[in-house]
Amino acid sequence: MTNTVMISYANTSFAVPKDSFVNVVDYTLDTLDEAKSIEIMTYKMPNVWGKDADATALVLFPKSEKPKDGWRVVVWTHGTVGVSDSCAPSLSLLNQGFKVAAKSLLDAGYVVIAPDYEGLGVAGIHPYLNLESEAKAVIYGVKTLQNQYAGDFNGAWMVAGQSQGGQAALGTAEYANEDSTFKGAVAGAPASSLDKIIQEVAPVALSRLEDQEKRANTNLEDRNSIHSYATLLSYGAFIGMGIRAEHPDFDYLDLFQEPSQIIAQNVAGTTGENGLCLGPLRELFKDDLIRYLTENPNAKLMSYPGLDLDSFESNDVLQKFFVDNQPGTKRLDKPVLVIQGEMDTNVPAIVTEAMVQNIQSLGSPDVRLILVPEAGHRDAIVWKNSDLVEFIQKHMPAK
Numbered sequence: 001m002t003n004t005v006m007i008s009y010a011n012t013s014f015a016v017p018k019d020s021f022v023n024v025v026d027y028t029l030d031t032l033d034e035a036k037s038i039e040i041m042t043y044k045m046p047n048v049w050g051k052d053a054d055a056t057a058l059v060l061f062p063k064s065e066k067p068k069d070g071w072r073v074v075v076w077t078h079g080t081v082g083v084s085d086s087c088a089p090s091l092s093l094l095n096q097g098f099k100v101a102a103k104s105l106l107d108a109g110y111v112v113i114a115p116d117y118e119g120l121g122v123a124g125i126h127p128y129l130n131l132e133s134e135a136k137a138v139i140y141g142v143k144t145l146q147n148q149y150a151g152d153f154n155g156a157w158m159v160a161g162q163s164q165g166g167q168a169a170l171g172t173a174e175y176a177n178e179d180s181t182f183k184g185a186v187a188g189a190p191a192s193s194l195d196k197i198i199q200e201v202a203p204v205a206l207s208r209l210e211d212q213e214k215r216a217n218t219n220l221e222d223r224n225s226i227h228s229y230a231t232l233l234s235y236g237a238f239i240g241m242g243i244r245a246e247h248p249d250f251d252y253l254d255l256f257q258e259p260s261q262i263i264a265q266n267v268a269g270t271t272g273e274n275g276l277c278l279g280p281l282r283e284l285f286k287d288d289l290i291r292y293l294t295e296n297p298n299a300k301l302m303s304y305p306g307l308d309l310d311s312f313e314s315n316d317v318l319q320k321f322f323v324d325n326q327p328g329t330k331r332l333d334k335p336v337l338v339i340q341g342e343m344d345t346n347v348p349a350i351v352t353e354a355m356v357q358n359i360q361s362l363g364s365p366d367v368r369l370i371l372v373p374e375a376g377h378r379d380a381i382v383w384k385n386s387d388l389v390e391f392i393q394k395h396m397p398a399k
Contacts, residue, residue: 016140046140160188193354202229233260237256334395
């Protein structure tokens with residue numbers, strides 16, 4: 001098919017039409033000295049219903065000369081921001097972690113594209129952590145850019161991302177596994193085994209951290225255990241709301257105990273698309289956790305009436321969501337680098353190690369894990385930025 005790029009996955013395939021490009025406008029909210037230009041590209045991608053929908057992505061060009069055979073592309077997949085339209089990275093200042101990677105990649109001579117994902121910055125609910133939707137946002141974005149400016153690009157591309165973006169990077173590697181122009185992936189603290197984290201790993205880890213902070217007489221306002229649990233509760237709200245993109249009747253509030261439902265409902269806002277983003281929602285949960293522990297000085301953090309774990313276990317739609325969107329369940333034939341902080345309380349190292357071992361057991365020939373001592377959730381991929389860049393340069397030289 002001369003007007004499409006075919007991408008195969010498992011027993012299915014999908015096409016990226018060469019007319020999927022809509023337009024570009026200048027991005028004016030922030031700057032990078034290393035970027036010759038930063039634009040917002042709008043393109044078409046299939047949503048979770050299989051219908052064409054607009055999607056947006058930042059596109060950053062380096063200041064260096066274009067290679068004789070065209071630019072190579074690195075796609076950056078961002079971490080959790082929320083599920084509402086206004087949470088889109090293209091509508092915000094550039095994230096500090098993204099800046100670290102983008103500066104180095106632009107300096108090295110790569111074009112960088114950073115998709116917002118389905119439903120962020122455009123109409124529709126963002127299907128949070130939906131592996132297929134994230135992968136299609138990436139693949140349709142990079143192929144649209146390369147098709148629109150065909151003479152400027154070599155065709156080769158890689159993907160790198162952190163947290164939700166780490167999961168998206170691994171999902172992209174699954175869906176682009178048979179694409180000869182795809183050269184590999186970097187995944188920082190990739191979201192995985194969320195049901196296990198919520199129900200088993202996090203309660204133990206946060207309780208242990210709480211005990212340490214109590215012994216150190218750490219003020220409630222400064223406790224990382226509270227911050228981490230507030231983050232986890234926000235993730236739960238985003239998961240529930242994101243499922244509604246595909247299942248409109250899904251009642252995400254059923255995932256919460258009654259007192260915290262009042263906070264969780266802020267994820268929807270008044271229209272379902274104008275709710276709170278991660279920062280503000282986390283602060284609401286954090287404030288309520290502090291209130292609860294202040295009013296109940298003998299209570300444990302995990303006794304806060306937050307997520308309804310019984311509902312988690314019995315909800316068939318939710319359990320199917322966890323299974324369908326678990327990364328690392330397919331053999332990956334392209335090189336993969338996973339970067340994980342040992343002190344991560346959002347995506348614990350033990351979970352990432354198990355996922356990497358599973359990918360390797362499937363016969364994936366080149367999957368490497370870097371464990372970063374003392375690094376938290378957002379630290380590891382920043383501290384190991386040089387490893388990220390070296391990995392990309394090794395498998396896809398800029399020239």
